[in-house]
Structure formats: C-alpha cells, structure tokens
Amino acid sequence: MGVIRSFRKNFSDFFKKLFNKKNARIGIYGPPNAGKTTLANRILRDWTGDAMGSVSHIAHETRRARRREGVTIKSNGGSISLDIIDTPGLATKIDFHEFMELGMDEAESKRRAKEATEGVIEAVKWLENLDGVILVMDATEDPYTQVNVTVIGNMEARSLPLLIVANKVDLPESSPSTIRDAFPQHPMVAISALEGKNIDTFYDEIAKRFG
Amino acid sequence: MQGIQMDLVSEDRLAKMPPVEKIRFIIDEVKSGKILVLEKGLTPEEEATLIEMTMTQIQPDDFAGIEMESYPSQTDGSFLGKLFKKSPVRTRLTVIGPANKLKTLKKDRDMISALVSNK
Numbered sequence: 263m264g265v266i267r268s269f270r271k272n273f274s275d276f277f278k279k280l281f282n283k284k285n286a287r288i289g290i291y292g293p294p295n296a297g298k299t300t301l302a303n304r305i306l307r308d309w310t311g312d313a314m315g316s317v318s319h320i321a322h323e324t325r326r327a328r329r330r331e332g333v334t335i336k337s338n339g340g341s342i343s344l345d346i347i348d349t350p351g352l353a354t355k356i357d358f359h360e361f362m363e364l365g366m367d368e369a370e371s372k373r374r375a376k377e378a379t380e381g382v383i384e385a386v387k388w389l390e391n392l393d394g395v396i397l398v399m400d401a402t403e404d405p406y407t408q409v410n411v412t413v414i415g416n417m418e419a420r421s422l423p424l425l426i427v428a429n430k431v432d433l434p435e436s437s438p439s440t441i442r443d444a445f446p447q448h449p450m451v452a453i454s455a456l457e458g459k460n461i462d463t464f465y466d467e468i469a470k471r472f473g
Numbered sequence: 474m475q476g477i478q479m480d481l482v483s484e485d486r487l488a489k490m491p492p493v494e495k496i497r498f499i500i501d502e503v504k505s506g507k508i509l510v511l512e513k514g515l516t517p518e519e520e521a522t523l524i525e526m527t528m529t530q531i532q533p534d535d536f537a538g539i540e541m542e543s544y545p546s547q548t549d550g551s552f553l554g555k556l557f558k559k560s561p562v563r564t565r566l567t568v569i570g571p572a573n574k575l576k577t578l579k580k581d582r583d584m585i586s587a588l589v590s591n592k
Contacts, residue, residue: 354524355538355572356531372533379528386525406580408541412524415517415546444582 285332286472287345289388292398293409294321294351297429301398301455302328302348308461309333314348320364322378324350327388337462337469344472349388350381352409389416394423394472401428401436401452405444414445423471426450427464432457477508477574477591484513496523499569500530503539508570508589514543515567523569540575542585543567 290298302314314328328348334341356378361371389395397413399405417424426445428438431452438452451467453460480502487495496519502509515523520543527539544565568575568585579586 352524353538354527354541356528357537357572358533375531375533379531382528383525386521386528389521404580406582408520408543411543411545412517412520416521418546419517 285343285345286393287347287391288394288396288468288472289347289349289392290396290398291349291352291385291389291409291413293400293403293407294353295319296351296398296400296403297455298351298398299324299348301396301427301429301453302330302346304455304458304461305333305335305346306330308465309335314346320361322351322353322356322374322381324348325374325377325381326350327381327384335465335468337465340469340473342469342473344468347388347392349385350378352385352413353378353382354408356382389413392422394425396425396427396468398427398429398455399441401430401438401441402433405441410445414448424448425467425471427455428452429455432459475591477506477589479508479510479589481510482512487511487513492519492522495519496526499523500526500539503569503571504530504536506571506574508568508575511567511569513566514546514564516564517546520567536571538572539569540572540577540587541567541569542577542580542587544585545582 290302292298299315299317303317306312306314310330310333314330315324317323327350329345331345332343333346334343356375358371358375361374362368366374395413395417397410399410414424426441426448428441428450430436431438432454438450442450449467449471451460451464453464490498499509520541523541530536531538546565547563568587574590576588576590577585578588
C-alpha cells in the first residue's frame, strides 16, 4: 500500500508541477487612502526585502497598478507563491478641487485628477484578470461604500476567493467589528499594515484563502 | 419651475437594453443632471463597467463623476439558481446621480439616505 500511495503522490506532484506553475494573481483593492500600498509594502518587505511604492496621505497616490511576481509567503509550515498587484484606489468620482484644497496648484490638480481617472480604469480592468482579491477597508470609515459593494459583488459573481482586511486598527476610532457585521459572509482580519499589528494572522488567512 | 429631475426606471425598461446601451443610457442621463433610481439595480459587472466608463467622461469644471449606491446583491438560493449557476446574484435597487448634486449621507444593508442639492 505504501508503494502505491507514494507512487500516487509523486504522480500527483508531477502533474501539479507540470500544469500548475502559474502563481495565483491576487489584487489588493479598496477605496483611496485605505492603506493598500502600505499593506503591499508590508507584504513585500516581510517576504522579499523591498517595497512596492510610495505612500501619501493624499488620495490617489498610486495611479498605476504595480505587480510583483512570485512573492512566497510561508505560514503554518507551508508556503504559497503569489503575484501581488497593488491597484489604484477605486472611486466613482474624482474632483480636481479636492487636490487644490490640499495645497496643489490648479494645473497640478487637474493633471493628478486625469492620472487618477486612468488609474481607476486600469484597476477595474485588472478585476477581470485575478484569481482572488484582498479588499482593504479603512476601519475608521463606513464600510458600506459602492466601491466595496462592487468589488465584493464581482468576486461573489465569479466565485473567487476574497479576504477582507480591516486596516488601521492602531487608530483609537477604528471599529473592525462594523466591517465584520457589514459583510459577515466573508473572512475578515483586523490589522495595522503600518505597525504590523496582527500581520501573522493576516498571512495565515492568505494561506487559507489563496493557497 | 426649477428643480432636479428624478427618474424611477423600471426593471422592464432596462431589461430590454443590451449591457453597453444600458450603461450609455445611465451615463447620458446622469450627465444631463438627472438622478436615476433603478428598480432592479445593476449587476456587479455592470457597476464596474459603469465606474470605468464614468472615468472616461470626467472633465474638469464640468463633470466630476457619479454618486452611486445600491443595496448589496443577494445570492440566488433557489433550486434553479443553484442548478444553473448562471445568475447566482440577485441585484437590488440602485440610485445614481451626478456627484455634484447627489450625496450619500448614510447607508447600511437595507437603507440608503441621500441628500439632493440644486447648487
């Protein structure tokens, strides 16, 4: 029996290696300023030693999708390899006046708004090419946004795995339980991407959902 | 009389339209200043397409985008829904308007509270 079992395992591993070389493509989505790039940077620093991109308190700092292939995450004795895609923040409206209120001149604000609209288009297109999504929500904000509803609806319609991240739990006004109550049908992990709080639980959930 | 036009769009009206025409209809109506209440709402894919197409229409000093809210979709748990798995998501009412005239004040699973401004 042992020989047969061993043969079966080797046969199975061979075919997995042969046909399953592609890493799962996991997109990091969410509204602007939820902490997507901070989380992407945290993942990359922990597992590859470098970073994905710069972060800012100004919305739409990430205006092009960034992809890092073959990020290997180890958890619970196993490891999974993923392609991580950090996407621009999804939004239904972009008003250049909001950038002006943050101190930018009109020309710069309009240029940034134009790039942000292109970033949203790119992020929506990426939705169709993913194997799963990490949806980052700001735990200090109302979770019932159209962006969250649209991303969750897309993943449900395609039966693809989704992990909700309630970010910024280092802030005293955060309320991750509000997010859990809003979307109880999906797994959620409460973290601080900035401080690394609860990050090991986050990696365990990644292994469970996308492994 | 000055005011804001609000159109309540029946499920039947949108069901007759192909997806692209449906999205085009919504954007054209909203850009003209109307607020739409869609009886059946949009599928998640249609919502994503609407966001994408809206971004192509944004013009500084003219059109800043849309405010859109809908109740979360529900999974079709009926026998036929499970059997065919082709339309497992049942969409619900959606409200869409120009971002400069419609503002969501509060939303939860079963209630959307919005402010309409004629500024």
